[in-house]
Amino acid sequence: MVAVHQIINRIGRRLILSVRVSPGAKRVGIEGLWNASAIKIAVQSPAVEGKANTALIDFLATVCGIRKSAVSILSGEISRCKRVQLDFESDTSADLAQNGLKNLIEEKIR
Secondary structure (H helix, E strand, C coil), rough: CCCCCHHHEECCEEEEEEEEEEECCCCCCEEEEEEECCEECCCCCCCCHHHHHHHHHHHHHHHHCHHHHHHHHHEECCCCCCEEEEEEHHHHHHHHHHHHHHHHHHHHCC
């Protein structure tokens, strides 16, 4: 089993995710892991003029139940591999999101 905690890092009320984006996909969602080092997330938007980044932010905000403004790309703006920060208002909401993401990933890699 892959150590998901290495892909989802918790720092207080923040989650830092290692993400590999697949732009131009037919469906939006978590596809599993990429090289056991990042969450592979598919978005329908093309990798043009930041559209895939916007779609990634929208997806993560929706899945984690936070505002879009609480999601930021730390690195990899023009790369498929990114580090994304999610800011939560409470430890409880960060816990719920972390566990939810882990469950979604584990469902895909079984």
